[in-house]
Amino acid sequence: MVTDPVPLQLAAELFPNGISRYAIGGLFVGLGTVVIYLGTGIPAGASTFLESTLSYVSGQSRFQQYVSSRDWRLVFTLGIILGALAFAATFQSGVITSSLYQPGTTGELYEVGGLTLWLTDVQPWRLLVGGFFVGVGTRIGKGCTSGHGVCGVGSASKTSITGVVTFMIVAILTAQIVAALGVSP
Amino acid sequence: MSDRHPLFMPLILVGGLIFGFGLGFSHMARPEVVLNFLQFEDFGLVFVMFGAAIVTGVTFFLAPRLLGRAPLTGDQYERRLKPFDRNVLIGGSIFGVGWGLSGICPGAAYASIGIGNVTILWALAGMFAGAYVQGLWRSRQAATETASAGAD
Numbered sequence: 001m002v003t004d005p006v007p008l009q010l011a012a013e014l015f016p017n018g019i020s021r022y023a024i025g026g027l028f029v030g031l032g033t034v035v036i037y038l039g040t041g042i043p044a045g046a047s048t049f050l051e052s053t054l055s056y057v058s059g060q061s062r063f064q065q066y067v068s069s070r071d072w073r074l075v076f077t078l079g080i081i082l083g084a085l086a087f088a089a090t091f092q093s094g095v096i097t098s099s100l101y102q103p104g105t106t107g108e109l110y111e112v113g114g115l116t117l118w119l120t121d122v123q124p125w126r127l128l129v130g131g132f133f134v135g136v137g138t139r140i141g142k143g144c145t146s147g148h149g150v151c152g153v154g155s156a157s158k159t160s161i162t163g164v165v166t167f168m169i170v171a172i173l174t175a176q177i178v179a180a181l182g183v184s185p
Numbered sequence: 186m187s188d189r190h191p192l193f194m195p196l197i198l199v200g201g202l203i204f205g206f207g208l209g210f211s212h213m214a215r216p217e218v219v220l221n222f223l224q225f226e227d228f229g230l231v232f233v234m235f236g237a238a239i240v241t242g243v244t245f246f247l248a249p250r251l252l253g254r255a256p257l258t259g260d261q262y263e264r265r266l267k268p269f270d271r272n273v274l275i276g277g278s279i280f281g282v283g284w285g286l287s288g289i290c291p292g293a294a295y296a297s298i299g300i301g302n303v304t305i306l307w308a309l310a311g312m313f314a315g316a317y318v319q320g321l322w323r324s325r326q327a328a329t330e331t332a333s334a335g336a337d
Contacts, residue, residue, distance in 0.1 A: 079201015
């Protein structure tokens, strides 16, 4: 048996699903942000949508400050959903295959009218409680993984880099503790 | 809204489409893959964030220097830097707890709907509830501050 040289073994251990789907997906995320920025000058983040959409149903001043941007943020979110659906209809459904796309084995696949869809195995209580903290934290912390992580880091903003380092460290600790407590998935 | 360029909304939609496709392709719309990163089982997420940040970084650096104004809004290209204060650390930590527990962040949650993951609606319900509670609290705080400042 021929063993791979050490760097290859290490790469396979750190990146069991390769890096191409991540790097290419990331380039698309950046490209979507760039298209909006070049056309409008707006560095778009995803989490303000939560508050701007609440302005439709709540008169609280905190939400009303986003009235002027709430329509386009709704369209942006709709675009994200449809873009992911386009991925589901192509690569996830196996209509398009590429050596650069690793399908992976997480969650469960199911079929609806020739479309291969996907369901998470992560327990609903984790999503609900975690989602609540995400909703509070991103809004107090002035951004999320797209606002701070993509736009902010891209702007070399010290505020955003500090934000990313903070939520990264806390998220790693949280996930490791939850896993150590035997919660899976 | 009527003074907006007719292509403003279509462009936002196209940007969102590309953004959402990327979140699907990179598997960031799958909480398991994010949790695998946070548990040090698959470091691919680093390439998503840096891949995206490099593209935006080059554009954010060059556009203000080479181009004048954004065609659809007439706004000048500029770095919009958010001011740093304690909230970035407090909010970032709260977000980190939520992200580490659920494996999902706002943009990825929207994309997760698109790949068929109806279970993610739990996370979205939680996000809206969390955003509402902090908004209610901060709106009241702002009102109290204004009132007490007026009384002095």
